[in-house]
Amino acid sequence: MALEERAPLDELARIRKSIDNIDAALIHMLAERFRFTQQVGLLKARHHLPPSDPDRERLQIARLRALAEEAQLDPAFAEKWFNFVVAEVIHHHEQIAANGESE
Structure with missing residues (x-):
């Protein structure tokens, strides 16, 4: 492969390495x-607080x-990313509360 043909592939590899670092x-x-x-889930379970906080979620969405x-x-x-993460967090909080992991 000629040098001028190799240069774009080298640049592509360099850019992809940066992307991989960001993903990590x-x-x-x-x-x-x-x-x-x-930690939040444990605290909420310990004090019998609901797993979700819609007011905080609305504020966070606006901020993000x-x-x-x-x-x-x-x-x-x-x-969309935030809603995905929050759904997983709420699921974890529900599991913590259901499993009695508040002690």
Whole structure:
């Protein structure tokens, strides 16, 4: 393969490596986020609080949509991502409450 043909493939590999690094960071950040939401779930179960907090969720959606706009990310995508994560968090909180993991 000629050098001029190889250059785009090298650039593609470099860009993909950066994407892979970002994906790894996102996974680690999500894991950290879920460690904290686990603590929230335990606290809610211990004090018999509901697994979801619609008022907080509404505020967070508005905040994340604004952040997405500032970052030039589709706000609808940011909201979909948040709703997906929150659904999983609520599911975990319900499991914690049902399993009596509040002690």
